[in-house]
Amino acid sequence: xTDDVEVLPSTESARRHLAPGxxxxxxxxxFVSSHPFTFKSGQVIPGFTLRYETYGQLNATRDNAIVICHxxxxxxxxxxxxxxxxxxxxxWNNLIGPGKAVDTRRYFxxxxxxxxxxxxxxxxxxxxxETGRPYGILFPFVTIRDMARAQKLLLEHLGIAKxxxxxxxxxxxMLALLSTIEFPGFIRRVLAMATTGRESAQAIAFNEVGxxxxxxDPAWNRGDYPKEAGPRVGLxxxxxxxxxxxxxxxxxxxxxxxxxxxxxxxxxxTFDVQFEVEGYLRHQGQSFINRFDANSYLYITRALDQxxxxxxxxxxxxxxxxxxxxxxxxxxxxxWLFPPEQNRSLALALLRAGKRASxxxxxTDLGHDSFLLESEELYALVRAFxxxxxxxxxxxxx
Amino acid sequence: MTKQIVKRxxxxxxxGDWVEPGxxxxxxxxxxxxxxxxxxxxxxxxxxGVDLEFAKITAxxxxxxxxxxxxxxxxxxxxxDKHFGRVICSRTVHELADPTAVxxxxxxxxxxxxxxxxxxxxxxNRVNALLQGRKIKNEVYTTEWFESRPANPVSVADFEHxxxxxxxxxxxxxxxxxxxxxxxxxxxxxxxxxxxxxLAR
Numbered sequence: 350x351t352d353d354v355e356v357l358p359s360t361e362s363a364r365r366h367l368a369p370g371x372x373x374x375x376x377x378x379x380f381v382s383s384h385p386f387t388f389k390s391g392q393v394i395p396g397f398t399l400r401y402e403t404y405g406q407l408n409a410t411r412d413n414a415i416v417i418c419h420x421x422x423x424x425x426x427x428x429x430x431x432x433x434x435x436x437x438x439x440x441w442n443n444l445i446g447p448g449k450a451v452d453t454r455r456y457f458x459x460x461x462x463x464x465x466x467x468x469x470x471x472x473x474x475x476x477x478x479e480t481g482r483p484y485g486i487l488f489p490f491v492t493i494r495d496m497a498r499a500q501k502l503l504l505e506h507l508g509i510a511k512x513x514x515x516x517x518x519x520x521x522x523m524l525a526l527l528s529t530i531e532f533p534g535f536i537r538r539v540l541a542m543a544t545t546g547r548e549s550a551q552a553i554a555f556n557e558v559g560x561x562x563x564x565x566d567p568a569w570n571r572g573d574y575p576k577e578a579g580p581r582v583g584l585x586x587x588x589x590x591x592x593x594x595x596x597x598x599x600x601x602x603x604x605x606x607x608x609x610x611x612x613x614x615x616x617x618x619t620f621d622v623q624f625e626v627e628g629y630l631r632h633q634g635q636s637f638i639n640r641f642d643a644n645s646y647l648y649i650t651r652a653l654d655q656x657x658x659x660x661x662x663x664x665x666x667x668x669x670x671x672x673x674x675x676x677x678x679x680x681x682x683x684x685w686l687f688p689p690e691q692n693r694s695l696a697l698a699l700l701r702a703g704k705r706a707s708x709x710x711x712x713t714d715l716g717h718d719s720f721l722l723e724s725e726e727l728y729a730l731v732r733a734f735x736x737x738x739x740x741x742x743x744x745x746x747x
Numbered sequence: 748m749t750k751q752i753v754k755r756x757x758x759x760x761x762x763g764d765w766v767e768p769g770x771x772x773x774x775x776x777x778x779x780x781x782x783x784x785x786x787x788x789x790x791x792x793x794x795x796g797v798d799l800e801f802a803k804i805t806a807x808x809x810x811x812x813x814x815x816x817x818x819x820x821x822x823x824x825x826x827x828d829k830h831f832g833r834v835i836c837s838r839t840v841h842e843l844a845d846p847t848a849v850x851x852x853x854x855x856x857x858x859x860x861x862x863x864x865x866x867x868x869x870x871x872n873r874v875n876a877l878l879q880g881r882k883i884k885n886e887v888y889t890t891e892w893f894e895s896r897p898a899n900p901v902s903v904a905d906f907e908h909x910x911x912x913x914x915x916x917x918x919x920x921x922x923x924x925x926x927x928x929x930x931x932x933x934x935x936x937x938x939x940x941x942x943x944x945x946l947a948r
Binding site: 494528589675677693696697700701704706707709710711712729733734737 | 778793795801802805807808809810812813814815816817822825826827830856932
């Protein structure tokens with residue numbers, strides 16, 4: 350996901366968290382599980398923490414929860430503001446809030462930072478209780494399934510009896526789909542956007558270049574580095590490159606074209622930043638290293654590469670056999686990282702397996718990041734999927 | 748009810764009579780899902796609609812229907828033989844770029860294929876063409892030629908000829924008069940306003 354959000358003028362900024370339709374000021378919380386957690390790899394950690402946020406209220410029947418799953422570089426802060434002075438709101442603030450497509454007046458929205466992450470959940474930058482130092486690459490290998498199982502423990506802890514819907518884009522879509530496979534009977538609807546049942550060679554290749562940039566940085570030191578240092582150059586380069594895969598030629602051309610930075614001479618031969626697009630990518634890299642851990646980046650991209658729904662069962666249809674949730678897959682025409690065909694094939698496999706599944710495809714030229722798009726069409730679809738005539742009544746009393 | 752809604756409903760009722768309860772139904776060109784919704788409620792079918800427009804998919808999802816946005820032929824190619832109990836092609840056939848390919852593929856993935864279309868050979872259309880010499884514009888053909896999609900109008904005789912030429916078995920047929928309600932038993936190519944066929948192979 351990209352990091353750009355319009356910064357509002359200062360007069361507005363002091364009160365923008367009070368805007369109608371906004372969840373307002375929110376605070377993250379920690380779920381601490383003190384039971385040993387066994388990863389798919391067989392490795393065990395004595396316990397773990399997931400940092401999460403919730404918006405709205407759980408109803409009396411405890412079945413109005415909507416679980417939001419974030420992408421590779423995302424986190425638990427998907428709506429609202431942490432302080433009135435925040436530069437930007439949560440990453441899916443346009444979708445989630447009172448009266449919005451994911452309506453927090455109706456639903457209890459939960460979003461957690463994934464296991465293996467670095468925004469407060471247990472991951473390679475957490476302290477290994479056995480050594481008193483960060484795990485580094487001694488942290489167990491994380492899979493999407495491990496993330497789903499850890500998240501399920503949080504949802505149970507929150508007292509959720511049934512999940513109304515689980516929603517995610519990109520890696521979040523994988524996590525949402527896998528959760529419905531792993532926990533039949535627990536989730537009513539799944540909405541996965543800009544996602545895939547398995548990454549193509551090209552997507553794995555991009556991840557590998559990112560990992561190499563990190564691991565070839567001497568500061569990586571086989572994953573053993575202090576919190577404030579580490580392979581900042583490598584991580585920034587990984588981010589710069591990954592960022593290009595989230596957008597498109599057309600959207601970059603519209604945003605930057607060949608425009609030069611102020612003061613850059615048209616015919617100057619220098620390797621300093623000349624074009625606006627260079628400045629922008631450097632900014633993306635720099636802001637990323639201040640919020641993301643390089644080892645987490647290695648672990649999570651590896652989890653993405655290894656995700657393969659069809660592999661374990663031999664086919665997607667067999668993998669989807671346990672699904673009893675209603676599924677909606679949304680692809681985006683210009684997404685070349687997880688292209689429409691890969692999204693479509695998920696819906697088709699679900700249908701072949703006799704499941705209730707829909708597929709919609711939005712025309713956009715913004716690439717993979719399109720799922721974050723401010724689009725009334727997309728909002729209408731999400732709302733239709735979540736709110737259509739229910740066989741049961743919602744409880745507004747609580 | 749307006750005339751158009753009455754006409755739509757008649758079409759639905761006949762298809763509803765032909766559909767076996769509880770079967771898997773594919774609606775090609777499902778639009779906002781009116782027909783599928785009706786079949787799900789009256790015949791408890793499990794339905795999936797295919798349409799090209801995002802807004803139609805939203806409308807179907809809002810009704811609680813499953814819908815797929817994309818090309819109908821490539822959609823059907825993704826399914827094994829006889830996956831569906833019935834494939835419905837209601838008021839779509841005249842808009843197809845390659846009707847043979849679509850109906851062939853529908854006969855492969857469906858046990859029955861229901862095709863419903865407005866009979867272009869209806870006598871009023873003939874009179875209109877003779878007297879006006881222009882594209883027909885009325886409550887059925889609502890658009891001017893320059894604002895409509897390319898259409899490939901089909902008559903009862905055209906369709907029967909198609910089935911004979913392709914060796915397609917006509918399991919059932921229903922011809923309705925100009926009111927789209929009264930059954931039409933004489934010279935349907937001339938007197939039927941609407942025609943429905945149930946095809947099998």
